[in-house]
Amino acid sequence: MVNFSSPMVKLIGITNNGKNILKSAISVCRGTKVTDDNYTRLIKAIVNNDEGSVIEHISTTWELQKVSAIALSQLSRHRISSLTVASRKYTVSNTSSAPVSAKTTTSDEIIAKAIEQSYETYKSLIELGEKKQVARSVLPSTDCRDMIFTINLRSLRNLIGQRIPAHAHSDIRQIAFRFLDEMSKIEWIKPIFEDLHNSTGKPLVLTLKTLSTAPRDGSSFIAKITKGNTIICRWNHTFGSFTTSQSSSCIPARIKPAKIKGWYGLPTKG
Numbered sequence: 001m002v003n004f005s006s007p008m009v010k011l012i013g014i015t016n017n018g019k020n021i022l023k024s025a026i027s028v029c030r031g032t033k034v035t036d037d038n039y040t041r042l043i044k045a046i047v048n049n050d051e052g053s054v055i056e057h058i059s060t061t062w063e064l065q066k067v068s069a070i071a072l073s074q075l076s077r078h079r080i081s082s083l084t085v086a087s088r089k090y091t092v093s094n095t096s097s098a099p100v101s102a103k104t105t106t107s108d109e110i111i112a113k114a115i116e117q118s119y120e121t122y123k124s125l126i127e128l129g130e131k132k133q134v135a136r137s138v139l140p141s142t143d144c145r146d147m148i149f150t151i152n153l154r155s156l157r158n159l160i161g162q163r164i165p166a167h168a169h170s171d172i173r174q175i176a177f178r179f180l181d182e183m184s185k186i187e188w189i190k191p192i193f194e195d196l197h198n199s200t201g202k203p204l205v206l207t208l209k210t211l212s213t214a215p216r217d218g219s220s221f222i223a224k225i226t227k228g229n230t231i232i233c234r235w236n237h238t239f240g241s242f243t244t245s246q247s248s249s250c251i252p253a254r255i256k257p258a259k260i261k262g263w264y265g266l267p268t269k270g
Contacts, residue, residue: 013061
């Protein structure tokens, strides 16, 4: 039986004395003294003006678990990063694990059966004494593995910005959301990613209309987006579209579902 699960993301390392390093970089870039009082304003200005070399000096290292081959291939496309991945040349695949994105409302049985057949073939090859690096050729793209991932803040911003929109694959979106969550917990780093939380500058609250599991896991759901007590529109995650009974002009042009404040935490069920 296939065990569907979500990736796990843990921040395990960050540049020592990072805030002071950023202060020094801002000071050199802008020719101004940086204090705790003006740091937030200046670092936001650096980000808004795309003076990204300043934040390149801060490196983060992550432990990722249960990363599908699909997400791994997409992470590797962000080239200014370092990856050390559990190699199937040396390690045996967990033949019961698959990302939750492979679990759908219409094709569960077909997908699960295909995954199970691939893993059964893989196990048979291992039991016959075939080398792991040969047996791995039959593993499905849902095969999950662990990895260590290192990336600087400029590249991490780029990764998150590209991988949280609705058109991105669910596996990599889940990881990007978790990167963003972790970065937002660190006070001196939070301003660097603030614009990715709310691209409109207008606080919006996402309230879920119907929900089977958290929205980041790729499951289908319909959400209503509210501002105060007023429903602005409804977001259909399955079809990736807005629907509204009001004029379409009520939807701010720059709103993107993945960048609505409240989307990143666990929303309140409506």
